[in-house]
Amino acid sequence: PVASFLMTKKIRFIFRIFYFFARMADDIADNQNLPMYQKKKILKSFDNAILKNTKTKNQVLNDMVSKFKDLPTGKKYSRDLLKAFMMDASNKKYREWSDLLYYCKYSANPVGRFVIDAVKETKNIEKIYKASDNLCTALQIINHIQDCQKDFKELNRVYIPESLFKKYSLEKSILKKNESNGNFTKLKFEIIENVLESLKTTKVGLSFIESSRLRKETLIILNIAKRLCNLLKKKDPLKEKI
Numbered sequence: 001p002v003a004s005f006l007m008t009k010k011i012r013f014i015f016r017i018f019y020f021f022a023r024m025a026d027d028i029a030d031n032q033n034l035p036m037y038q039k040k041k042i043l044k045s046f047d048n049a050i051l052k053n054t055k056t057k058n059q060v061l062n063d064m065v066s067k068f069k070d071l072p073t074g075k076k077y078s079r080d081l082l083k084a085f086m087m088d089a090s091n092k093k094y095r096e097w098s099d100l101l102y103y104c105k106y107s108a109n110p111v112g113r114f115v116i117d118a119v120k121e122t123k124n125i126e127k128i129y130k131a132s133d134n135l136c137t138a139l140q141i142i143n144h145i146q147d148c149q150k151d152f153k154e155l156n157r158v159y160i161p162e163s164l165f166k167k168y169s170l171e172k173s174i175l176k177k178n179e180s181n182g183n184f185t186k187l188k189f190e191i192i193e194n195v196l197e198s199l200k201t202t203k204v205g206l207s208f209i210e211s212s213r214l215r216k217e218t219l220i221i222l223n224i225a226k227r228l229c230n231l232l233k234k235k236d237p238l239k240e241k242i
Contacts, residue, residue, distance in 0.1 A: 004217055006213045006214075006216055006217045006220075007213055007214070007217065008213065011118060011119060011213075014067060014071070014118050015115065015118065017063045017064055017067055018064065018067075018074070018077075018078075018111070018114050020060050020063070021060055021061065021063070021064040021078060021081075022081050022111065024060050024061075025043060025046060025081060025082055025085045026085060026088075028042050028043060028085070028089075029043065029085040029086075029088040029089045030088065030155060032154065032155070036089060036090065036091070039089035040086060040089050040090065043082055043085055043086050043089060044086075046058075046061060046082055047079055047082045049061055049065065050064070050065060050075055050078050050079055050082070051075075051079065053065055053068065064078055071114075071117060071118060073113070073114070073117045074114060074117075076110075077110035077111075077113060077114045077117075078110075080105075080106045080109075080110040081106065081107065081110050081111075083106045084103060084106035084107030085107075087103055087106070087107075088107075088157065091155075091156065091157055093158075093162065094158070094159055094160070094161045094162065095161060095162045095163060096161050096162075096163050097161050097163070097164075097194070099161060100141065100144075100159060100160075100161050101137065103159070104136070104137040104140045104141065105133075105137075107140055108136040108137055108139065108140035109132070109133045109136045109137060111136055112129075112132035112133065112135060112136040113129060113132060113133075115132075115214065116128055116129065116132055116209070116214075119211045119213075119214050121209060121210060121211065121214075123208070123210060124208035127204075127205045127208050128205055128206070128208050128209055130205055131201070131202045131203075131204070131205020131206045131208075131218075132205070132206070132218070134198045134199060134201075134202045134205070135199070135202050135206070135218065135221065135222055135225060137198065138195045138198055138199050138202075138225050139221070139225055141159075141191065141194075141195050142195060142225060142228050142229065142232065144159040144160065145160075145188060145191060145192070145232055145237055146228075146232070146237055146241075146242050147237075148160060148175055148237055148238075149175050149176070149237065149238050152172065152175035152176065153175070153176060158172055158175065160187070160191070164187050164190065164191070165187070167187075168183040168184070168186055168187045169183060170183050170184060170187065174238075175238070177238055178238060178239060179236060179238055179239050180236045180237075180238045180239070184238070185236075188232065188233075188237070189233065192229050192232055192233055195225075195229055196226070196229055199222065199225060199226065202222055203219065203222060206218045206219055206222065228242070
């Protein structure tokens with residue numbers, strides 16, 4: 001989705017290398033046929049290869065490592081993603097909202113920063129990074145709400161902070177039901193409002209992006225994020241796919 005027609009062919013190629021690497025690692029963390037120790041062993045081997053710039057028999061991994069010469073920060077972003085996937089493989093619990101934001105710092109934000117660095121943005125970079133982080137975190141949490149039932153049923157994984165279940169007197173078993181109750185709706189609304197609040201100043205930060213192609217794409221994605229929030233307010237993620 002990030003490697004859209006708005007970007008140049010060269011940039012799309014770089015984005016896809018990062019995307020395929022992320023998808024491969026994510027699929028390992030989510031593989032229901034692999035025990036936890038094996039998932040972590042594979043992900044650790046990826047991390048070692050990236051750290052040492054080692055050539056392996058894995059072409060996707062080799063393609064990623066080959067880009068570090070032109071894009072040095074790609075190494076950090078790749079390893080950050082692997083840290084998030086290790087959390088997934090370990091079925092990490094998220095007690096507070098801050099714990100979820102910490103996860104997003106590694107699972108989502110590196111993607112935006114990789115894109116920004118790939119197009120060689122330099123001016124107002126901290127403002128752009130902050131806006132990108134807000135957008136990427138928002139998209140990640142939106143995805144968590146969309147897939148909350150599927151994640152729980154198929155992976156026994158819950159990203160919604162435990163403090164929110166407690167606040168609204170809910171058990172995690174609500175995620176197995178085919179329809180929300182009033183308390184889960186309140187929980188969902190609180191999460192969406194948190195996301196929308198974080199997006200309030202994002203447009204200003206994204207406007208500093210010098211690449212007109214990337215600026216247009218990020219603003220489109222921002223509008224999609226806001227639209228998804230509105231859809232999630234109106235519809236029930238336990239009842240239908242949103």
